[in-house]
Amino acid sequence: MFLPMRLLFLAYPQAVHSAGLEYAGHLALTLGVPLHLTAFIDPHGAELASQTGAESPDMARERVMAQRHQWLKSESIRLQAKGVEVHPDVICSSAVECAAYAQRVEADLIIKDMQARPGLSALDWELLSASPVSVLFVRPGPIQTCGKFLVAVDMAFQSKAEDNGNHSIIEVARHLANACGAALHLISVYDSGTSSHGDLALFDARKQAFDALASQHGIASEHRHFIPGAPANAIRFYLQRSAYDLLVIGAANHHLLASDIGLTAEGILEGAGCSVLAIKLPAGAQSPKAVEEARQLEPDLIRS
The missing domain is CATH 3.40.50.620 (HUPs)
Incomplete structure (x- = not known):
């Protein structure tokens, strides 16, 4: 029987404070388990493509990764203040490789935000299909965990x-x-x-x-x-x-x-x-x- 011992929150596509991140922190604290907080940067995604006009691809990637590291640091400090054990990481890799990353960090449960529209996005379905571990998709909006x-x-x-x-x-x-x-x-x-x-x-x-x-x-x-x-x-x-x-x-x-x-x-x-x-x-x-x-x-x- 699966019982979550290591949680992995995927901050993708945007690295922002979200309902999913709030849920992941609450769940990690409630279960008393560590939380891997990972920001994925798609090397072929629109974010890096929009930056390459004024600088080289390598410079654009390094700048975006530095921004992600800063965001992870601030979010980690906030979660650690609540008592959550946080392991932050920034990965420059295709989003569909999230499942392989989950295996590398031995995660038991992936947590990810749903998109604003109802249901799952194409990326969510790809992740669910490829993931070797369970996936929790968190709906946008106020978090209700005791319901x-x-x-x-x-x-x-x-x-x-x-x-x-x-x-x-x-x-x-x-x-x-x-x-x-x-x-x-x-x-x-x-x-x-x-x-x-x-x-x-x-x-x-x-x-x-x-x-x-x-x-x-x-x-x-x-x-x-x-x-x-x-x-x-x-x-x-x-x-x-x-x-x-x-x-x-x-x-x-x-x-x-x-x-x-x-x-x-x-x-x-x-x-x-x-x-x-x-x-x-x-x-x-x-x-x-x-x-x-x-x-x-x-x-x-x-x-x-």
């Missing part, structure tokens, strides 16, 4: 034979919720669009499995949300009419999960309306064997 966390699980792939990731996702979310003093809620969508008319038995079986999973993790009945619909739309609409501070979903290493929540993750995240934690799961979390065993399990659940 409500929503965990999305996919009961279509729930299996008694092996953990498909649902248990790990819930445990990580619970660890963070307890540390932040947040209430933990659980949601799953019964995909009514892929089932034939009258599949009440299958719906009841999935709902029964969902309640069993929630009970196993001590989630109160009023914090359980099992709803029908198209997964992406149902979760997005639910988030829009509810006040949650963090959505927690699973993502397999190097690609999104081959499940309803995974395949429709982009649709969910484009309108999530809150911060999002994408937890990277082992590559075998949704193995064909697990999927087949889960499907074979459903008739037994229906007959019971």
